[in-house]
Amino acid sequence: MSPTRSSVPDPAVSAPTRQEKLDGVIVATALPYAEDRRAPAGLRVDLDRYAEHCRWLIDNGCRGVGPNGSLGEYSSLTDEERRAVARTAIEAVGADGVVVVGVHGVGAHQARAWAERAAEDGAHGVLCLPPTLYRANASEVIHHFEQVAAVGLPVMAYNNPLDTKVDLTPDLVAELAQIDNIVAVKEFSGDIRRVLEIREKAPELTVVAGADDLVLEALLMGATGWFAGFPNVFPAASVRLYELALAGRVPEARELYEPLVGAFRWDSRTEFVQAIKHGMDLVGRYGGPCRPPRGPLAGHQLAALDADMKRAIDHLATDHLAADHPTADHLAADHPTADQPTAPRPTET
Template sequence: MTERLDGVIVATALPYIEDPSAPAGLRPDLDRYAEHCRWVVDNGCRGVGPNGSLGEYSSLTDAERREVARTAIAAVGGDATVVVGVHAAGSHQARRWAELAAEDGADGVLCLPPTLYRANAREVVAHFTEVASVGLPVMVYNNPFDTKVDLTPELLTEIAAIDNVVAVKEFSGDVRRVLEIRERAPGLTVVAGADDVVVESLLMGATGWFAGFPNVFPAESARLYELATTGQVEEARELYEPLVAAFRWDSRTEFVQAIKRGMDQAGRFGGPCRPPRGPLSAAQLDVLDADLRRAFDHLKGV
């Protein structure tokens, strides 16, 4: 496959509009979502990733989920890369989402191991084999915290041999894995999955960033990626260090609420989340707002 699914791809947050007839009284605001996808791409990011965890895919109806993917493709397809989340409990379901993504014009798919079930290595390989058989480039997603399944470098060696598997989104937080994955599976693109270790991962040889906080700071995030991947280490550190406190929220349970709060404060629209995600507590907001303030104050002077 020629599509490596690297660069800065934004795991896009999904805005809602109040609608009493919609689940939880909130309907995806597709017009605002399309504008947001366009905005992050116009500000230097390579592409968007609809229907990820940050996009609250598990809180959407099937019809909504497909419409979100179609909206992103219509908004930036042809100008940018669109990697659609196809996460599901079973391989038959994930494969169906991948088939729909292909039909709708996606450039690739992002796929967790089976959700809601702690799959063994054989089952994980079978899951990704089924999804990859659709023919789109596949970025497998290692998130051992949510799935309780760890795509170790050893297991990734086997997964990388599957036709059409081209990349791994690495969210373990262990930057030592970047080099080991590159050694064991040199043809596999390693993508930083956690914002608060992105520079460390890029300096170790990751070539992509599937990112959360570029929903808030897309141009600055694209600049950070450029600095880190072109050897401008001191400049990258100078930009990165004041952002890390905010970026750490990307690795916390409340990352969706935190990033949407950042979008609101940046003059965008983050807005509410659907259940089970509720509002942050006053104590959480105090800490988050201080972290965001440090980031915004620094970027004003850049």
């Protein structure tokens, strides 16, 4: 494989640019639903609530949002819903942040089509997995990203070998870095050694922490972005953690981080969508239900998650940097526990 491989943009799209690095805290947004018997699985995408959530994240210091990722249940959406979600995020954020739209697809033609729609709708960049549902080889992976990058938007390649069965190794990432408009890689392999290795082999790329429970380690090793799940729950504290880490204020960063890690670990589990939505419910936001195939958490999972969340909430309630968070005792009175029903869903009949 040639290390100088480069995509050739179509003349109808914008010229390649590396100006947007896609760094900072960008939140992989959870997606709220309202009960509606006419909608798929009886759950309608609640775009008004979603717009408010995107604004709330930006207002709490996050640099941007990432609609239509795995946390946003993109694979459970219709094509019309998927585009509406992206457009809603772009409109809600406006000029106050960046919107990095998930353009994942089985084939390059599908991912490219989603990237073209994202460009038409005004996205600032796209997040792209390698081919899904197929164990692609290196040349197929490169072709996939060439096609997406040819649209002209900045591209964040997403390495999630646990789910895709395709590993964007540092050597392969170095090849992807030669493609115009590939500007960043979201690293979710769980191997913290990858951060330094990618920086050595592709120094021009932004390395983005993908696993919430390794974010401090990744940032201290040179990652400059965090494409995150739990900032849906704790945005202000997450931004503060990011800032402390980048400033090299390690003792303060550890003091903030360690009580949150128990909750953050749920971001790397099979039920991460349900867990993060439940966490949102616990802090007074609205997470709500998921569409199939995701079902409700089991009782023992809820008990464990509630314990992890309580530790995080108690810590933030006593931390002057995040004093606006409610205490766990307050939440216990006003929000459900593992033995109580979840927050009421908005309905439409």
